[in-house]
Amino acid sequence: MQVLRGFILVGLVALLFSCSNDDNGGITSVPPRLLSEVVEEDAAALQEYLSTHFYNYEDFENPPADFDYRIVLDTIADENADKTALIDRPELQSITLSVDSEDFNLDGGETVDHTMYFLTAREGSGGSPTVADSTFLRYDGSLLNGSLFDATSTHVWQYLPFTLRGYREGVSRLNTGDEVVVNPDGTTSISNAGAGVMFLPSGLGYFNSAREGIPPYSPLIFKIEVGLYIEDTDYDNDGVPSILEDVDGDGDVTNDNTDEDQERSSGLLFLANHLDDDDDQDGTPTREEIIIDALGNLTFPDGDGDGIPDYLDRDNP
């Protein structure tokens, strides 16, 4: 679980510089590398991997009776020399996301496009979570050299905004399954769950910070199976689903904090809107500044007509 904690923690760790010995036997700090430099290397490494590896697509196309719908990655060689490379599979898609130096608390002022890859091995028959929903899934994470750094032994609940940016984008590309099934051996599985694998450049992972089993600047592979999700997850229980707390509409709910100035001046913890039940810090809970009708439909009153809904507007009421 530890490797999937959110960007808040990533940001803190990113403050740490890596260290090395200098000629005097002392310690010098090595500044973090530039996003724009590392992204080129990662792109080449990912292309190389996707061109030289395949997955067990034949099992997914014609599932054996006892198939567990687990994705297996392997090198194209020897008896597997005729397999289709990942990069040539039609179910592989690329996703491009913009990353700022500030996302990792780095200097440099860069904004750099990063391309990740996502492959859907099994569609899943349920609904699809947003990047701001809670999901019930299992995953394992590895480096491009195959080294496994994390794996769940069973399905776990994850609130996606607490996970890596690239990871939550990947999960949101899958559909969930139907229902929890208790197997004869007592274990549980989820019928028709979506299964996929994602390949992330380090800028959509941990970039310059090291984690257990993960050196700095490591591209990452995550295999996931998404069983269930909570539609319109409302993590702070303020009546506004987390996905609608993405005020600037950039697809990332972790960077929207309407009352940041008030939280700073009051010495309060910074809470992004999806974690804050009084989003404008006016003392009236968000839940009391919105309207939810009997059918669950949401409306956002704007009493002073300035285009800012009351729950985000300290001036009103």
Ligand SMILES: [Ca+2]
């Ligand atoms: Ca946002």
Ligand SMILES: [Ca+2]
């Ligand atoms: Ca806040």
Ligand SMILES: [Ca+2]
């Ligand atoms: Ca909120």
Ligand SMILES: [Ca+2]
């Ligand atoms: Ca309020």
